[in-house]
Amino acid sequence: MAVSPLLPDAELVAALDGSACLGAWTHDVSADLFSVTAPLGCALDLAPGESAGVPLARVLSLIHAEDRPRIAGLFAASQEEGSPFEVEFRIGEGRGGARWLRLMGRTDIDAGRRTARARGLAFDLTEGRLGRGSxxxxxxxxxxxxxxxxxxxxxxxxxxxxxxxxxxxxxxxxxxxxxxxxxxxxxxxxxxxx
Structure with a gap:
């Protein structure tokens, strides 16, 4: 039986579980739905049903107030240019306390020069940023x-x-x-x- 290319195999899942990768995210720009994997939804402190899709404004509201304008600007610029990006930011004091995240991704623009979708991966940088470890x-x-x-x-x-x-x-x-x-x-x- 062939493994679906859309579903990660057991080795990939194990590798992600052992890393700082929180999983994938997608922003359907025309529908304004920002969807995330369950671990990323938990890190962002989204309600259980919100991981399936919320407006980008909802995700931005969870980002630390000092970082929010920079992240909003980055998404806007990426939607105009269709370029790859990488950004680090803080999220507020949710269930797990303050956290640092890194989003990496790219925005795809269709032939009509309309932004279709942005997607990428998210990583938890909290351990390094907050000085955990020796x-x-x-x-x-x-x-x-x-x-x-x-x-x-x-x-x-x-x-x-x-x-x-x-x-x-x-x-x-x-x-x-x-x-x-x-x-x-x-x-x-x-x-x-x-």
């Missing part, structure tokens, strides 16, 4: 985040045609590389992180 693990997470951000900056600087800014970002990338190397060396030798 100090060494937290420091390693922070160094990894710095590396991710400097890599993103390196990709964003060339279109600006600003050599001064490019040199600063390159210098920052080197310093972060040294920090990561120091942490890898310390982890390999068993030294405590300072």
């Amino acid at each position: 100090p060494a693990r937290q420091a390693q997470w922070q160094a990894n985040q710095l590396a991710d951000h400097v890599i993103a900056m390196k990709g964003l600087v060339p279109p600006l045609d600003n050599p001064s800014l490019a040199r600063l970002v390159d210098r920052l990338a080197v310093e972060i590389g040294f920090e990561l190397a120091r942490r890898v060396t310390q982890a390999a030798t068993g030294d405590a992180f300072h």
Whole structure:
């Protein structure tokens, strides 16, 4: 019996359960229905029946007030451009307390230049952001985040045609590389992180 391509197999489910991935989300733009998997619905503090689809405004209302305008703007821009995006934000004090999430996705635009659907994955960043785990693990997470951000900056600087800014970002990338190397060396030798 063939496995449906729409249903994840047992290995994929096990991998997702062991990761920070909360599952998929979809926003049907024309119907304004934002649908999420059950774990993501729980993380967002949606009522049980709301995971099947709520207006985007309902999801935005659950996002921390300081992050909400940025996320609303990102969705609006993505609907205009049909581009991929990645964004991190906080959600309020729901059943599980304050949480940090990352949405990754893309908006598809049909041939008539109308936004059809946005979809992607969501990840829970709470453990790293709130400092859970050992100090060494937290420091390693922070160094990894710095590396991710400097890599993103390196990709964003060339279109600006600003050599001064490019040199600063390159210098920052080197310093972060040294920090990561120091942490890898310390982890390999068993030294405590300072």
